[in-house]
Amino acid sequence: MSSRLENELGALRGLYPDRRSLVLDALRIAQEEHEGWLPPEALREVADALDVTPAYCLSIASFYDMLHLAPVGRHMIEVCTNLSCALVGAQAVVDAFARELGVAPGETTEDGAFTLRAIECAGGCGRAPVVVVDHRYHEPVQPADVPAIVEEIRGRS
Ligand code: FES
Known part of the structure; x- marks a missing residue:
């Protein structure tokens, strides 16, 4: 177990x-x-730290959408496509990110910088469409906003 995992779990x-x-x-x-x-x-x-089986950890990790069982990019761009966001153009926002990054939803750019995902409700329905970048909300987002968002992320890489 890593010392960070040990320390943080100890505190919790x-x-x-x-x-x-x-x-x-x-x-x-x-x-x-x-x-x-x-x-x-x-x-x-994690299984060793909590005295549970790896299968138990896998069952939890495979259920929750925010846990990933395959490699992802250094930056995660998630576009909510659930009802409130869909009604105000979320698909056009997904398409704009896909064009800007050259990947389809669910894919990672070749340089490993970005993973693009379409997600279920992010809990920001009142300011749809919602985009979550590395756990930070951008709302509302229009397709025209997409190049600036990607540029801003590239600027901090
Ligand atoms: S439906 Fe998109 S944030 Fe709720």
Whole structure:
């Protein structure tokens, strides 16, 4: 187990009734430590830390959309395509990102910089369409905003 995982889980242990309840936090931390995804060794580390099976960790990781079981780009661009966002043009925003990045939703750019995803409701329906970039919300986003968003991300890489 990495020292970061050990330290952060140690700090959180008192907040939960049992170790098993820490699984989402542990998977999130492990994912951050493994370049944004959960390879099998990360699932084993979490399982060892919480005294559960890797299969249990896999069952949790495969359920939650924010946990990734395959490599992702250094930056994650997620466009909500659920109802409120769809009604105000989310698909055109997805298409604009796809054109700008040269990838389809679900794909990562060849240089490993960006993964583009279409996601379910991001909880920002009142300011749709919503785009989430590396956990930061941009709202509302129009297709014309897309080049500037990508440029801004490239600028901080
Ligand atoms: S439907 Fe897009 S944020 Fe809720």
